[in-house]
Amino acid sequence: MIDGLLTEKARSLAQQPSSSGKSTPAMNNKRKTQSFSRTLVHTKETSGRFPAELSYQDYKIRSCKETWERAKKLYTFIDGRDCLARTRNLEACRTRTFFAINSETKTVKVLSNACKLRWCPICQRATKANIAWQTENYIEHVKRPKFLTLTLKHSEEDLRYQIDTLYDFFKKYRKAKLLKKNVRGGIWFFQVKKNKTTGLYHPHIHILLDCDYIPQKQLAGLWLKITGDSNIVDIRAVHNAKKSADYVARYAANPAELKDLDFESLVVIFDALHGRRICGTFGNAKKISLRAKRPADESGTWLKIADWELIVRAGRNDTMSKAVVKSWLTGQPVSDQFCLGLITDFQEIENPPPKDIIISPVSGWFDEMMS
């Protein structure tokens, strides 16, 4: 337990004697650390409310179990077919996880590894959070935000061909005089659905636009002229920046809902989208990067505390671990009485992820740590 909580560096810092004979921060740290560790040594596996073997990955998957299983099945199939090993990456997603504390704000977050696979539901959620933040910022600086949807007439053509055509039409549409004159920029993202009755795919593009008023008829007329057979164009004003940003981000991170599709369709969509961009920016939106992480709100340095599983399990009985879990779930700083003990590790973390996405735990899981 003790070894799991303290690094060699922290131990050596804590053991440095004071030449003046006075108490030093390192010595204080040592005392606090010892008391922290002692309590952990006596931690017993009691009948906690959350499962004893709960890992951080289990915790993250809990709210997307069905999609996770579908993604695993999909990657297993693709790996077997194409001699790849991406399932291993998916299965390793969020398995190296630890708590960190900010040296200034004393807030806590969880840092972990990510597989960054397109169809990983956990990574999609992180991507969504970044895109939502970028998009909301963009909308707030746009004079007249609008939401445009371009669809193609249903077709039995190969999905890959349909997407190529849609992207090509969209490029021409953006370059047409009507849009050049009235549109200042936008964020676009791709989405595909499958009609359960006809079995046909329905690829479409959504665009969040910064543009002046253009009559819907003119937009639809131009789309028909370019596509030759499709005139369905939907345009509406954006009134709620946050709601629209969430909507954009949800689909920009996830071009198709895995759990709604049969396995054969999953493979078709996977192949059709492989190596293809599914969202992008143009005009005045080019200045934002949809891939950029949300910058950290805090100054200060993030310092490693200990592994997620260790703290969460210890938190049933250990007050300091309990304070860490509570701070993580509430976003509130850890109280002063515990801070010194926690900031003993001195493992600076470079480029920490900006913000935890807290998923509501199962009711009762962490109740005992919230009191």
Ligand SMILES: [Zn+2]
């Ligand atoms: Zn992942």
